[in-house]
Amino acid sequence: NLLITTGAGVYEVTPAGVVVETEATDVSARFIEEVSASVGGASITMNKTVGTSSSTCATTDSVTVDVGTRVYFCYEVFNTGNITLTRHDLVDTERGTILNDFPFTLVPGASAFITASSIITESTVSTGTWTAREPSIPATATATDTATVIVGEPSITLDKTVGTSSSTCATTDEITITGTTTVYYCYEVTNTGPLTLTRHDLTDSELGVILTDFPFTLIPGASAFITQSAVITQTTTNQGVWVARTPGGINTTASDTATVTWDGPTAVD
Numbered sequence: 314n315l316l317i318t319t320g321a322g323v324y325e326v327t328p329a330g331v332v333v334e335t336e337a338t339d340v341s342a343r344f345i346e347e348v349s350a351s352v353g354g355a356s357i358t359m360n361k362t363v364g365t366s367s368s369t370c371a372t373t374d375s376v377t378v379d380v381g382t383r384v385y386f387c388y389e390v391f392n393t394g395n396i397t398l399t400r401h402d403l404v405d406t407e408r409g410t411i412l413n414d415f416p417f418t419l420v421p422g423a424s425a426f427i428t429a430s431s432i433i434t435e436s437t438v439s440t441g442t443w444t445a446r447e448p449s450i451p452a453t454a455t456a457t458d459t460a461t462v463i464v465g466e467p468s469i470t471l472d473k474t475v476g477t478s479s480s481t482c483a484t485t486d487e488i489t490i491t492g493t494t495t496v497y498y499c500y501e502v503t504n505t506g507p508l509t510l511t512r513h514d515l516t517d518s519e520l521g522v523i524l525t526d527f528p529f530t531l532i533p534g535a536s537a538f539i540t541q542s543a544v545i546t547q548t549t550t551n552q553g554v555w556v557a558r559t560p561g562g563i564n565t566t567a568s569d570t571a572t573v574t575w576d577g578p579t580a581v582d
Contacts, residue, residue: 314333355453360374361459362374384431385429386428386441387426390419397421400447400448403427405439436462440458466506467559473570477490487571488574498520509531509532514526519551550570553571
């Protein structure tokens with residue numbers, strides 16, 4: 314059908330001139346001006362997320378990782394307008410141009426995503442800008458979003474205790490014995506940082522090396538312990554030093570001491 318005007322009004326008519334509907338009357342409507350359909354019609358939003366999985370888009374826009382970690386950025390665009398968009402550009406402030414005039418038909422209400430990866434050596438905040446177009450109208454829409462990657466610092470605490478039971482860790486770091494006694498030292502490490510720790514060393518000033526490059530996954534907030542026995546014949550204060558490492562090789566160290574007081578006859582060699 315056609316839209317026509319006369320001095321009396323605006324009408325929808327068939328090609329044969331039959332009036333289908335009167336749109337307006339009693340108006341001065343002599344001219345029709347072509348207006349781009351893109352006005353108020355093209356609209357997009359974008360959600361940029363970041364994570365460490367290559368198989369799925371992350372659900373958050375911030376992640377804390379070890380130095381040297383490969384992270385995966387996900388850029389998901391949504392067509393929130395009423396115009397189909399067929400060409401796409403995507404530029405990131407850190408990664409540069411990701412898409413340039415990329416052909417993809419994004420109908421109203423639909424979404425699409427693309428991922429890009431980077432090896433992170435320092436904390437960064439980056440912004441992605443998605444521009445979608447329909448050249449035939451023309452229509453253009455743009456959206457931006459940011460994501461943050463924090464290079465975290467590992468951190469641990471060590472709690473060293475000493476007691477006479479082999480079945481459980483003691484709750485104190487000092488005991489008194491009255492004769493030659495086997496005591497049990499407990500070294501409990503807690504991951505107080507944001508990074509997972511995967512390798513561990515433990516040395517004691519009196520007992521020597523207890524762990525060397527021991528493989529154990531200690532996630533943030535978790536704890537683990539190991540015990541070591543010794544026969545004590547004199548007052549002894551010794552220090553344990555725990556060194557834990559991230560997969561990227563960053564070390565964190567903690568130490569603690571325990572004391573066994575001899576309250577008996579002097580030991581004789």
